[in-house]
Amino acid sequence: MSYIGKFRVWRGDANGGSLEDYQVEVNEGEVVLDVIHRLQATQAPDLAVRWNCKAGKCGSCSAEINGKPRLMCMTRMSTFSEDETITVTPMRAFSVIRDLVTDVSYNYEKARMVPSFQPPKDLAPGEYRMQQVDVERSQEFRKCIECFLCQNTCHVIRDHEENKPAFSGPRFLMRIAELEMHPLDTADRRDLAQDEHGLGYCNITKCCTEVCPEGIHITDNALIPMKERVAGRRYDPVVWLGNKLFRRNRA
Amino acid sequence: MTTHETGVNAPPRARLPVPTLRADRWWLGPALTVTGLTIFVVYATFRAFQQAHYFVAEYHYLTPFYSPCVSLGCTEEASLFGRFLPDHPLIPYAAVSLPFLLLFRMTCYYYRKAYYRSFWLSPPACAVPEPHRKYTGETRFPLILQNIHRYFFYAAGIVAVINTYDAIVAFQSPSGFGLGLGNVILLVNVALLWAYTLSCHSCRHVIGGRLKHFSKHPVRYWLWTKVSLLNGRHMELAWITLGTLMLTDFYIAMVAGGVISDVRFIG
Structure with missing residues (x-):
């Protein structure tokens, strides 16, 4: 079952940035990283995100989802309700390079x-x-x-x-x-x-x-x-x- | 709650318009901790200084808040270890044990987490900014004294032995062997006190955690595995024993005060 999910993603760099709203298709069985990739492929081709294995073993896609430090590839979309706005920000203890990528x-x-x-x-x-x-x-x-x-x-x-x-x-x-x-x-x-x-x-x-x-x-x-x-x-x-x-x- | 320029919004970090984006009830845990610890501190302080309703002579029930009862104000039957402390309203009857038990809990690794988070908001919850401008942790006086937790563990072990003795002695009332609800409560309380004391992180270290080679010390390794099992429940035991201490004391206070009668099974 697919639905259109509401997302707020931090966009910017070390000079400043803000949370931007997006509506992205979400499919059954997906994780947050899948949706971020779809967002990148369909609406925000310049969105910077670090990822690698998509299996919770490389430690690359660390971010903060609804304010909690999580791996994007290990956060199932099924843990959120369909009408919930999901906020994705970079890790906040480190300097931001761009969008979701930190130094x-x-x-x-x-x-x-x-x-x-x-x-x-x-x-x-x-x-x-x-x-x-x-x-x-x-x-x-x-x-x-x-x-x-x-x-x-x-x-x-x-x-x-x-x-x-x-x-x-x-x-x-x-x-x-x-x-x-x-x-x-x-x-x-x-x-x-x-x-x-x-x-x-x-x-x-x-x-x-x-x-x-x-x-x-x-x-x-x-x-x-x-x-x-x-x-x-x-x-x-x-x-x-x-x-x-x-x-x-x-x- | 405020952030400051060295915190999560310090450039060149990603700046957000709010301190945290957590939308869950992250404040509930600290709020419950403050409530629970405050209830215990108020109750225990009142009872420690009340200097009444602590002993049931008929069944030899002595509340743990007055054990060992070593004040000159103690009832003679309740004083199994002599009476030598001056009888003064500001000196609890069990003044030789209560400060050590208090310090054992205050320096306990679980309680430290609990009160650092809930009372000192450092941090109030994970990924929620703390309000303090500076932070030096446990590197300076007085918090550096948290490192002597193991000595309070040793003291707590001695007090647990005394509490065990109290619970055993309570089976022997002046009229001979007896068993009542008070005995059961005292026994359960002392068993849980032992479980909490032995689940202590310092105990885990002393028993075997400090070793590099478990294979050279099979007995200590075996003990370490058992203490580690208990240690996994340290938080639960910390809360349960606060509850059982209050319950045990309250029951004995009620019986000693003549409000209720002890439920007797034998004798």
Whole structure:
């Protein structure tokens, strides 16, 4: 069953823009990205939109639909009523380039700040052996498709541009947690998480978890465990005393 | 609610005429949280300082809000751990436990989310702008003290042991073994208190979360999986235990005040 859906799409660039109204055909089984493509093909050929796989695995078509950070390719039109006006805007934590396309280079800059995996020096590639039970925690975080919806919704940078230099956002704090929990990673990343990536800015309000299209429990399984590990190193007086007395490096 | 130039409308971000385009009832969650927490705080404050109707001598029911009862003002039968605190209207009878329980809940990762969102609006809901000009999170005093949550977890564990002892002792009334509705309420309350305490994120970390190699610590790993199961229900348990604490206290207050009689099954 087809119908004519009402859409409001943000059009513009860094110099300014506005929400523009469109009426576009919607067919059964379609997602928002399908309709955006039809809009592009029939009424707005200059509409800029970033997309790739249309299967929720590339993380390209991140946007805000009715004010909620979502993947356009994973938002079914059947979740809206036919008379509802659907608003589509670019992600609002990042600089807009044009229309629905934003500049997400902040994320790549933060990614480069995370030191890579550091295996034991006495192990050569091909000699790594791990129990499944040891790698399961890290594997959850490997599901990340880097859509940056968690970064976009995190109020630490969404509402405070000035925090961007100090705070890396949930995606990269999760990356640090992934490596910190990796059974073969030898680096101690707790001070790094707190000092260089701003873990202390996170007030665990769980918006990153709410918007994650992969269903990763970012807050409960990465950020809070990382906060606990940092607390063990930096804020636990008993551990601190033990480290002083016994000259331990690890808690 | 206002935005400012460093927020979502800061150039070169996409500017919109309204702070949020969310049309759903995003305000309902914070509103319910404020209501629920305010009810509990008002009730608990009143009861903690009321210094009356906290003990049913006939069945040895002691409300958790007065446990352990260590004030010189406590009834002697209710004081299982001695009486040493001065009897003063501003000193709760259970002043050795209540501050730690309060701090355990205040630094709890779930309650932090709840009150940061609902009371401090930081943020009120996802993708809804917060009204504050500056934000430093938990990097400075006093919020940096949230990092010592694990010590309040240890204290809460000790208080849970005391509450368990209270619930067991309540089966032994002066006339011998007995079982009443009050016993059932005390038992359910203490079981849920244990569930909430053990589902704590710090507990999950201490039990096994801090390990890199689960395979080298199979017992701790097994315990971690069980605590993780409970941890997935931490929010629900946080709310349920607020309710059961008030219900338990209210029931005992009603029986102690002679408003209702305890429903007795045995004895």
